[in-house]
Amino acid sequence: MAEKPRFVMCFCTGECPGFEELNLWQLINRVRNELDVEYAIVHPQLCVDDGDRFWRDYAKPNHTYIVGGCDPRMQRKMFKDALAEVGIEFEKQIVPLDLRNMSTEDAYNKVAEAVASPAS
Ligand code: SF4
Secondary structure, eight states: OOOOOEEEEOOOGTTTTGGGGGOHHHHHHHHHSSSSSSEEEESSSSSHHHHHHHHHOOOTTTTEEEESSSOOHHHHHHHHHHHHTTTTTHHHHHEEEEETTOOOHHHHHHHHHHHHHHOO
């Protein structure tokens, strides 16, 4: 059976106005309880040094990580080097989702679409 995707929510320190509409814990609990994911976790700020350390420690080959956060191009720019150090190609294993300026419901629906079709 194929591995289920992991959902990682980057919440931009909790202070970003782009996530004002989003209820983080409602989203995380709905994703982990209602969607076909291995599990769902939250990171406060993946684009700084401890985010790099997190990726190097956490990311494994052959898993898919759906990452809720900011613009996918920003995510690629900020995560790709740390991921490459542990043999992970951003384009193949990361599904970046921009969940800024969305309601909890809209963000959930976007994650659900990615879980149903993680490669698209
Ligand atoms: S990766 Fe994006 S969503 Fe995460 S903390 Fe940095 S700017 Fe914010």
